[in-house]
Amino acid sequence: MNLKTIRIGQLSVPLVTPFKTALRSVEAVEDIVVMIESDNGLVGFGEAPPTAVITGDTHDAILGAIRLLGSQLLGRPLENFNSLLKIVRHNLVHNTSGKAALEIALYDLFAQYLGMPLYQFLGGGPNVLKTDLTISVDRIDKMVADSRKAVAAGFDALKIKVGKNLDEDLERLQAIHAAVGDGVKLSLDANQGWTVKETLYAVGRIERAGIPLDFIEQPVKAHDLDGLRLITERSSIPILADEAVFSARDAIEILERHAADLINIKLMKTGGLSTALQIAGLAELYHTECMMGCMLESGISVTAAAHLAAARSDVITRIDLDGPALCSKNPLTGGIVMNGPKIVLPDAPGLGIAAVKNFQELAELK
Structure with missing residues (x-):
């Protein structure tokens, strides 16, 4: 063929x-x-x-x-x-x-x-996953309203975008935590927007405020592995490497230096599934958990990422595949089905996308 x-x-x-x-x-x-x-x-x-x-x-x-x-x-x-x-x-x-x-x-x-469905070809796994939802950086009242709306829709894990102004970022976090309570798992994604000093200052403020965080994602520039390692060593909050990891070689350097506690795998960074699978395998060797993430994508590539996350659910313990949930409509026939935070993989062969x-x-x- x-x-x-x-x-x-x-x-x-x-x-x-x-x-x-x-x-x-x-x-x-x-x-x-x-x-x-x-x-x-x-x-x-x-x-x-x-x-x-x-x-x-x-x-x-x-x-x-x-x-x-x-x-x-x-x-x-x-x-x-x-x-x-x-x-x-x-x-x-x-x-x-x-x-x-x-x-x-x-x-x-x-x-x-x-x-075969792709996740079965990749080794099998659960056919249902659970994703967080991203809260975009905005006015505090808008972010609080968006967070409440997400919780009402069934999401119990929110990833809050920050990184523009440290003091305002911490105000955003405190307001959202006060609105949704400890029952909702919160994380921060600074998208390389903080310095090392700002990150460590933020960690101290968050600790004193008693706000439990699942992780802080890529607080400093992608190339600043020394800074990322220093933060990881001194932070009580787990640090997730995102933009710092594109290739298997990047992952090895992060893992060898213990420059982060977690690794975010995205197909658009890795160039597809083959390298993503390599990174998941390396993380397993180093006893490091991963997150499966996405860019602003529709259900095609997110369906592929969900299949991979299901097949490597032993090491991919966090799911950030909310791209389709952020879209105003679904352009696909077939593929994953999203119901609030719930992602159901199709039983059809391949990705299960018809059109x-x-x-x-x-x-x-x-």
């Missing part, structure tokens, strides 16, 4: 509320979608969001990567799956988002070929 055509398109879905972090503000999911069709009619779906401020990938960069690598995949047999993954991983440096879209589609296609609505075709490779 050979790879016959690759269709590339764009998907646009408005968000329920603007997504604001220390790094950016976004009002809609504007993702590139790839569909790889085999000569027997099977179709694998993939997706990549442009997140230039984190991955360096723009729309044009993602399109260019898919065109370049896709042309090298066409005509090759799907049965030589590992060789296809090797082309994606090694025939172009960087460009992790475009690579992720292609890898997701290839994994989807191969699992369909085997007649993408509002798909605007941009190119076709043959």
Whole structure:
């Protein structure tokens, strides 16, 4: 069975509320979608969001990567799956988002070929997961209202975006904690917005306020591993590395230096599932737990991430796959089903996605 055509398109879905972090503000999911069709009619779906401020990938960069690598995949047999993954991983440096879209589609296609849901192909696991919900940085009253709304919808874990102004960040946390109480698990994501001193000061303030936090995510710049390690050594609150970990090599350095307590795996950073699986394996060796996260993505790539998280639920103990919950509508037929924090994996082969609505075709490779 050979790879016959690759269709590339764009998907646009408005968000329920603007997504604001220390790094950016976004009002809609504007993702590139790839569909790889085999000569027997099977179709694998993939997706990549442009997140230039984190991955360096723009729309044009993602399109260019898919065109370049896709042309090298066409005509090759799907049965030589590992060789296809090797082309994606090694025939172009960087460009992790475009690579992720292609890898997701290839994994989807191969699992369909085997007649298995992707998470079963990856080793099996639970078919139901539970995600947190992100609270975007905003006015304190708006963040409190958003938090209360999330709790009313059944979410019992909230990830609060901060990192713009330390004192205001701590006021945001205190107000949200007062509104939702100790029964809701809270974490902070500073998106590299604090310094080492500010982070340690924040940890002290949070400790004195008696607010339990599950973790603080990537408080300092991604390249500042010395600073991240110092914070990890001195903080009673677990520290999660996110932007600091793209590759398996990055993960080894973090784990060897104990520069963080936890690692956030995102397919758009790792370039797809193969490296994500490597990172999960390394974390297991170092007895370190991981979180499965996402960028601003629709259900295509989030479905892939959920399948992987289910298959490696032994080491991926935290789920931050709320991208589809932030969207104003679901553009997919099939894929995961989200009900509040509950994510149900489909039983259909591959990702279980049948179609993408509002798909605007941009190119076709043959």
